[in-house]
Amino acid sequence: MNNYFERRYVIAGIFITLVIILLARLFYIQIVDDKYTLYATRNVIRQKIIFPARGPILDRNGKILVQNLPVYDITVIPKEVKPFDTLEFCRLIGVDKDGFDKRLIKARKYSPYRESIFEKQLSVQQYAALSERMSEFPGFDVQRRTIRTYPDSTAAQFLGYISEVNDQDVERSGDYYRPGDYIGRTGVEKSYETILRGQRGVQNFMVDSRGVFQGQFAGGKLDTPAIAGEQLTSSLDIRIQKLGEALMHNKVGSIVAIEPSTGEILCFVSSPTYDPNLMVGRQRGNNMAAMYKDFYRPLLVRPIQAYYPPGSSFKPLDALIALQEGIITPQTTFFCPHYYQAGNHRVGCEHFDGVTDLRKAISQSCNTYFCNVFDRLINKNGGGHRTADTYMNWRTNVNKFGFGVKLGLDLPHERKGLVPSSKFYDNRYHKDHWRVNTIISDAIGQGELLSTPLQMANIECTIANRGFYYTPHLIKAIGDRRITKAEYTTRNYVGIDSTYFNPVIDGMQDVVDRGTAAESRIPGIIMCGKTGTAQNRGKNHSIFVGFAPRDNPKIAIAVIVENGGFGASWAAPIASYLVEKYLRDAITRPKAQVAYIMNKNLLPPPPGYKPPVPKYKMGPDSLKKTQKDTAPKPVILKSVSGKHKKDTFSRQLAAVQFKRREDE
CATH class of the missing domain: 1.20.5 (Single alpha-helices involved in coiled-coils or other helix-helix interfaces)
Structure with missing residues (x-):
């Protein structure tokens, strides 16, 4: 039991x-x-992702800046791949056998049962040759999507570019994105990604055990349509954008033009620039690698990322603060003996201006006058230990103009410039050991002051508006309903009474009418401006800021030409051509003058560059040179050993780039 x-x-x-x-x-x-579930499900249902077209971007007048071009991705489910003619398949899609093997191994590692991208962005022509033979290649499929195309090849730094998502993008998106998706990486493409990208759609198909399509699942009731991204209307005027890029060809610098009455950016030039079409297609990686190596940094967005001393363009701002503080009046005079004595050192002045009032000081850009004004501003409460507190009050007033702070532009990676704090000077000179003479260069926009071209243009908007500015922005309307963000319609007041602007504007008008920018007058248009020559380790930067017309201004502008010398030499004429083009849609000055600016090469030579020495002396036998003698010699980058190998190679490469641009 x-x-x-x-x-x-x-x-x-x-x-x-x-x-x-x-x-x-x-x-x-x-x-x-889940592999069994996936495999079983795929025996019945196959999902096909429908990628929406990204929203187009237009200029302010409806001209297309960026639109879409159809391309085709080849996808693969490794488990369903059967033997076929791989060499013929490779020929059709433009890859070699090694490339085929690497792609298939990568797909298997991702998932043998899930669909993944095998080859990207086949052109319409390649797809046409492949589509009729897809049945010969089991396990492979074609997926339609679009890429960006730029009809006018302009405004690259403004528009930005898109690229394939990485693991961090997928994680941050909460798995909205999948490997192989594209995302806005820079520029407007990044700032307005959620608006431009649209919404993916899904189609469900029934398949049999051999993977042959049997029609839509449930009659398409469970399908979701793709929703295209919304259209963006930018504030750019493509006419002056293209003109600005042409004028800045073979120059380093920036142009920013803004409509004072709205804050809409009309022109956004970063030079050197590049063709945005280079950032699209199967050669994108090679093109980007070349630009990263470029000595002149075309990928830098100079209007918001490059720092420049504002130079004399800063003087009107200092005058306005002094007027508001009651430190000076328009009739206040100082004597200019060709310099200003700041303690034991002198600040030079370009002219012997003699007795100088505010209007003359602005028109003649008198350093002596503004050093005296700055001295009074910082010492108004007495010197000594009070200097730091008074200086910080001055700094706060400067910040109100959007100088030394981020303006909130609708582009990523905007920088704020530099208006040093008192702690900055305490650390440099020790607490209570610095006085107004120590920082006197700030009076004339030099010293430690640094600004972006956007900030310089925004200050001109503030002066043009007599005391306020709108937040600068590059997108004026979203979608067909033309929605404008509320923050772009709010006035930002700078704390200066409107009555104090006219005497400053009088001086700025004199700058163009008969002062340092007289050669850039526009017949029939009253333009107010200020030239600047910002000191630099190399040749000085050429700067011009201004607005026009004087009454009811339509455009404010800032132009910076690095290593261009005097502001009147390059920046002022470039600004005048753009202003006239915008206001009249024509330039009345001789075409030869404009062509001279366009064709002039002002690129600073890279470190270590030496101009080529002629191999042959000119003489009576010069005409007898053979074609072999006069043929251009190939440029060879010499190999260098040791720890300086990388640096030397970079300098050699930069020298080649400079020489090629110089020859254009």
């Missing part, structure tokens, strides 16, 4: 163990490991 009961428990234990093992296996198959 006991043996019977013992056998019964043993048999029951065996059955229970088998049941537990079976249930555990079913749990693993159905819950833990």
Whole structure:
């Protein structure tokens, strides 16, 4: 009897163990490991992602800046791949056999059962040759999507570019993006990504055990349509954008033009620039690598990322603060003996201006006058230990103009410039050991002051508006309803009474009418401006800021030409051409003048560059040179050993780039 009961428990234990093992296996198959579910589901339903077209971007007059071009991605499900003519397949899609093997291994590592991208961005022509033969290549499929195209090849830094998502993008998006998706990486493409990208759609198809499509699943009731991204209307005027880029060709610098009455940016030039079409297609990686190596940094967005001393363009701002503080009046005069004595050192002035009032000081850009004004501003509460507190009050007033702070432009990676704090000077000169003469260069926009071209243009908007500015922005309307963000319609007041602007504007008008920018007058248009020559380690930067017309201004502008010398030499004429083009849609000055600016090469030579020395001396036998003698010699980058190898190679490469641009 006991043996019977013992056998019964043993048999029951065996059955229970088998049941537990079976249930555990079913749990693993159905819950833990999804490959069986995926494989079973794919025997019945196959989902096809429908990628929406990104929203187009237009200029302010409806001209297309960026639109879409159809391309085709080849996808693969490794488990479904059967033997076929791989060499013929490689020929059709433009890859070699090694490339085919690498792509297939990568797809298997991702998932043998899930669809993944095998080859990207086949052109319409390639797809046409492949589409009729897709049945010969089991496991492979074609997926339609679009890429960006730029009809006018302009405004690259403003528009930005898109690129394939990485793991961080997928994680940050909460799995909205999938490997192979594209995302706005820079510029407007990044700032307005959620608006431009649209919404993906899904189509569900039934397939049999051999993977042959049997039609839509549930009659398409479970399908979701793709929704295209919304259209963006930018504030750019493509007419002056293209003109600005042409004028800045072979120059380093920036142009920013803004409509004062709205804050809409009309022109956004970063030079050197590049063709945005280079950032699209299968050669994108090679093109980007070349630009990263370029000595002149075309990928830098100079209007918001490059720092420049504002130079004399800063003087009107200082005058306005002094007027508001009651430090000076328009009639206040100082004597200019060709310099200003700041303690034991002198600040030079370009002219012997003699007795100088505010209007003359602005028109003649008198350093002496503004050093005296700055001295009074910082010492108004007495010197000594009070200097730091008074300086910080001055700094706060400067910040109100959007100088030394981020303006909130609708582009990523805007920088704020630099208006040093008192702690900055404490650390440099020790607490209570610096006075106004220590920082006197700030009076004339030099010293430690640094600004972006956007900030310089925004200050001109503030002066043009007599005391306020709108937040600068590059997108004026979103979608067909032309929605404008509320923050772009709010006035930002700078704390200066409107009555104090006219005497400053009088001086700025004189700058163009008969002062340092007189050669850049526009017949029939009153332009107010200020030239600047910002000191630099190399040749000085050429700067011009201004607005026009004087009454009811339509455009404010800032132009910076690095290493261009005097502001009147390059920046002022460039600004005048753009202003006239915008206001009249024509330039009345001789075409030869404009062409001279366009064709002039002002690129600073890279470190270590030496101009080529002629191999032959000119003489009576010069005409007898053979074609072999006069043929251009190939440029060879010499190999260098040791720790300076990388640096030397970079300099050689930069020298080649400079020489090629110089020859254009």
